[in-house]
Amino acid sequence: MRKVSAHNMAEWTKEELEAIAKDENLYISIPNQDGTMHKPTWIWIAQAGNELFTRGYNGTQSRWYVSAKAVGHGHISSGGVEKDVTFEFPIDKETNDLIDAGYAEKYGKYRGSYLDMMLGEKQKTATVKLIPKD
Secondary structure, three states: OOOOOOOOOOOOOHHHHHHHHHOOOEEEEOEOOOOOEOOOEEEOOEEEOOEEEEEOOOHHHOHHHHHHHHHOEEEEEEOOEEEEEEEEOOOOHHHHHHHHHHHHHHHHHHOOOHHHHHOOHHHHOOEEEEEEOO
16 A cells, blocks of 8 residues: 655554554543643544554544644554654545545444444544654
């Protein structure tokens, strides 16, 4: 699969991608206004090429998404990987099509329920690229 973006500051390692791919769950924490980390929120993650993405289940109204847009960085935990990340917010169709395929590949057994929601137009408007910090 081709690389979605050419201007990464840091890259996910092969080991990190493999560990995260084996785990269905990802937890994201975003700093509160006082700098403390918010309680982790459970979300799904999709891989497209060597990049990781997630979407807000409630679209741009998802609380964690609103915080992610406001703060621009956070922390993820999945598959034994603990990583500080920054966020980008891609909305182009080509990237979203690759993310759809990543979701379908990882969560195909949930087709007809949660997976179909995560492939919806409302959720695509709340797409977040997770970029590892150095």
